[in-house]
Amino acid sequence: MRGGYLHNVILIAVLSDLFELEGWHTDQEVPVRMGSTIRFVDLVAEREGYCIAIEAECSAKRIEGDLDKAQAIGSQELWIVTPTARIAESVRRKLDRLYVPVNRDGLFVLTQGAATERVMNKLPHFAGS
Amino acid sequence: MRSDKPSQTTLDLLYGVQNDLLEDPVGRAMRRVIQMEVAENTEIGWLRERVTKHKNAQMYAGPFRQIGKTQGEIVHGVDDKDRPIRQAAQGMGAHTLTLGGSGSGKTTRSRWTILQAAKHVKGLFLFDFRKREYRCLVPWFAAMGLVLKVVPARSLRLNPLEVPRHVPPYSWATRVADVLVQVFRLPARAAKLINVTLIELFERFGVTQGGLRFPTLFDLREAVSVKASANAQARMAVIDALDPVLMSLRSVLCYRRGWSTTDLAKHQIVFELDGVGEVEKDLILSSLILPEFTSRVAAGVSNKRMSLLVCCDEAARLVSASGTGIGDLIGLIRGTGIGLELSIQSADIAPAILSNTANKFIGRCGSASDYSTIAEAMGLTAEQRRYMAQHLVPGQFVGQLAEGPGRSPFWLRVPYLDFSKPPSPKTVQGHSTLAGLLPAVGASMDTADSSAGLAELLALPTEVASEFTDWSPNGHPTSQASPVSSSAVPLLSDTESRFLRAVINHPGKPSSAYAKLAGVGTHQAIALRKQLVQQGYLREHRVNNSSRGRGSIVLEPLPRALAAIEGKEN
Numbered sequence: 001m002r003g004g005y006l007h008n009v010i011l012i013a014v015l016s017d018l019f020e021l022e023g024w025h026t027d028q029e030v031p032v033r034m035g036s037t038i039r040f041v042d043l044v045a046e047r048e049g050y051c052i053a054i055e056a057e058c059s060a061k062r063i064e065g066d067l068d069k070a071q072a073i074g075s076q077e078l079w080i081v082t083p084t085a086r087i088a089e090s091v092r093r094k095l096d097r098l099y100v101p102v103n104r105d106g107l108f109v110l111t112q113g114a115a116t117e118r119v120m121n122k123l124p125h126f127a128g129s
Numbered sequence: 130m131r132s133d134k135p136s137q138t139t140l141d142l143l144y145g146v147q148n149d150l151l152e153d154p155v156g157r158a159m160r161r162v163i164q165m166e167v168a169e170n171t172e173i174g175w176l177r178e179r180v181t182k183h184k185n186a187q188m189y190a191g192p193f194r195q196i197g198k199t200q201g202e203i204v205h206g207v208d209d210k211d212r213p214i215r216q217a218a219q220g221m222g223a224h225t226l227t228l229g230g231s232g233s234g235k236t237t238r239s240r241w242t243i244l245q246a247a248k249h250v251k252g253l254f255l256f257d258f259r260k261r262e263y264r265c266l267v268p269w270f271a272a273m274g275l276v277l278k279v280v281p282a283r284s285l286r287l288n289p290l291e292v293p294r295h296v297p298p299y300s301w302a303t304r305v306a307d308v309l310v311q312v313f314r315l316p317a318r319a320a321k322l323i324n325v326t327l328i329e330l331f332e333r334f335g336v337t338q339g340g341l342r343f344p345t346l347f348d349l350r351e352a353v354s355v356k357a358s359a360n361a362q363a364r365m366a367v368i369d370a371l372d373p374v375l376m377s378l379r380s381v382l383c384y385r386r387g388w389s390t391t392d393l394a395k396h397q398i399v400f401e402l403d404g405v406g407e408v409e410k411d412l413i414l415s416s417l418i419l420p421e422f423t424s425r426v427a428a429g430v431s432n433k434r435m436s437l438l439v440c441c442d443e444a445a446r447l448v449s450a451s452g453t454g455i456g457d458l459i460g461l462i463r464g465t466g467i468g469l470e471l472s473i474q475s476a477d478i479a480p481a482i483l484s485n486t487a488n489k490f491i492g493r494c495g496s497a498s499d500y501s502t503i504a505e506a507m508g509l510t511a512e513q514r515r516y517m518a519q520h521l522v523p524g525q526f527v528g529q530l531a532e533g534p535g536r537s538p539f540w541l542r543v544p545y546l547d548f549s550k551p552p553s554p555k556t557v558q559g560h561s562t563l564a565g566l567l568p569a570v571g572a573s574m575d576t577a578d579s580s581a582g583l584a585e586l587l588a589l590p591t592e593v594a595s596e597f598t599d600w601s602p603n604g605h606p607t608s609q610a611s612p613v614s615s616s617a618v619p620l621l622s623d624t625e626s627r628f629l630r631a632v633i634n635h636p637g638k639p640s641s642a643y644a645k646l647a648g649v650g651t652h653q654a655i656a657l658r659k660q661l662v663q664q665g666y667l668r669e670h671r672v673n674n675s676s677r678g679r680g681s682i683v684l685e686p687l688p689r690a691l692a693a694i695e696g697k698e699n
Contacts, residue, residue: 005636005685006670014637083672084680111673111680 011056019045051075060094077106141180149197192512193540206541218249222435222468223531229492234524252437253397259443263399268551282405288387289416293424302327312411313370318363347597357648365650372602386592390421425465433466440470448482476502487531493521639681666690
């Protein structure tokens with residue numbers, strides 16, 4: 001994994017543990033073939049055929065790549081998880097410029113806290129679990 | 130028919146007896162013949178003459194009684210006829226309180242009394258809390274053939290936890306815990322924590338088995354800081370209170386065995402505490418007086434002759450109604466042969482101080498309430514109060530002594546001596562009361578060197594706790610170079626190691642969570658975090674780990690921390 005402590009431990013590892021606790025199957029650094037190159041999705045969580053791609057971002061630079069990776073992997077949701085609300089806001093602005101609607105069609109931009117709460121609230125799809 | 134009304138002669142006789150007018154041989158003879166009802170007109174006339182003379186003098190003297198001839202070694206001052214007002218030196222064991230505003234002459238009065246008492250007591254502790262008023266007595270003591278040692282606060286060598294002779298360690302632990310709670314104004318719960326920790330320390334150091342290697346306040350602080358099961362508030366209160374004092378008095382308190390108060394009580398010493406804080410003063414005073422007092426009580430000393438006189442100049446903080454200083458002790462120490470002499474500027478005094486100081490002197494005050502408080506304590510009449518408030522000038526006092534004719538309040542003047550100059554025959558000329566007091570006046574004053582006396586104290590047996598000579602609250606010696614600039618991995622304290630281990634083992638938690646995980650208090654955890662970040666062990670990240678509110682600080686252990694913890698575990 002190429003990120004730093006904040007990316008790998010605080011954002012990805014913590015979320016991964018939480019998904020596991022909630023009964024999801026998780027994989028970190030899942031490879032995705034995109035044309036002639038192989039890219040990696042930070043975290044993929046699966047349960048009952050439902051797939052969530054999670055990308056931890058500490059800036060808004062690589063958002064377009066994240067959208068492509070999520071599409072390539074065929075996940076129902078893409079979570080872009082940021083450490084702070086400020087970075088989340090800059091990601092949302094970037095998505096606005098790309099005409100990609102946020103918090104719709106399975107695309108969510110969340111801070112680490114909001115992502116944690118979303119997992120712990122068992123996600124809308126698995127409310128009964 | 131016999132009248133019920135006493136005759137004029139009877140009234141004169143009563144007045145004469147009451148005012149000690151018949152204490153000389155002629156007076157005693159007059160009293161006898163009048164009582165036997167065989168007095169002639171001559172004796173009755175003599176009596177009448179004495180009474181009238183006294184009443185006339187009394188009219189000019191104001192509402193205070195002339196106490197006449199008194200006996201004793203200590204001359205407190207002179208009355209309006211320059212007759213000395215004396216008291217036995219042992220009478221000072223009933224404690225003395227002097228109240229007077231700035232410039233009223235209370236320090237001069239105190240010096241005057243000390244100068245005389247010095248020859249009659251073995252030990253003399255003179256505490257200068259704010260100024261350096263007693264240092265000037267060194268040449269005067271030298272002139273009397275005595276050595277007065279001057280000890281600045283930071284030259285002291287003390288261990289407040291050192292168990293005094295005859296005192297069981299378990300009792301001392303309780304006593305010291307109470308004193309520390311009082312001195313540091315700690316919550317009541319801290320007393321239990323300190324008590325338990327002290328007992329554990331005494332057991333660990335073998336003091337309970339009779340060992341003489343005592344724990345220090347530094348040991349207490351370290352032991353309390355790692356007591357994870359203790360009440361967090363009490364623990365933090367103890368640490369917060371101890372840290373500044375330990376930093377400030379490091380050179381004073383880093384002794385496993387400090388100066389024994391039993392040894393010190395054989396010397397005449399000025400403790401100059403003007404350079405330290407108020408809490409430090411309380412701690413030093415308690416450390417010097419309490420062990421000696423407790424030791425004497427434990428040894429079964431009761432109603433002993435006064436052998437130690439303790440004088441405190443500007444002792445307001447110690448005796449104030451709001452403080453706890455020595456108010457608790459004063460009622461008990463008289464019987465152990467310790468006399469107290471306190472000087473204060475205002476009457477904001479704990480009731481125990483007023484109740485237990487049988488000798489009282491009041492000089493010129495700036496406030497009517499001061500006069501009122503002390504007048505009530507001395508039992509002055511309304512006329513005396515009014516007179517006192519309007520007529521006292523610097524150097525004049527209204528006094529009341531512990532026993533004898535001086536129990537009735539009297540007016541006195543303290544002879545002025547210029548203590549700023551060394552004593553000489555010229556200085557004491559005209560002071561008849563000084564006759565015999567300074568037999569060696571005129572001796573060379575060059576020999577009056579206070580440092581020579583200090584050297585004698587420095588030679589007393591002590592044991593240094595060398596591990597604390599460079600102590601600081603963060604666990605690093607103050608002289609050590611910053612770990613950031615050093616290539617070597619510095620030693621971590623236990624607390625720091627626990628904190629780092631908690632960060633490594635529980636990643637991603639908000640920084641506040643590590644206080645509990647590391648078993649330290651919240652404030653200490655904050656200080657540790659900042660310190661470890663500064664030293665390059667940790668990095669902080671701001672993370673919104675909740676959907677609302679301000680983000681938390683999440684800590685990242687850096688390779689330096691991993692290496693330090695690995696090294697510690699190996």
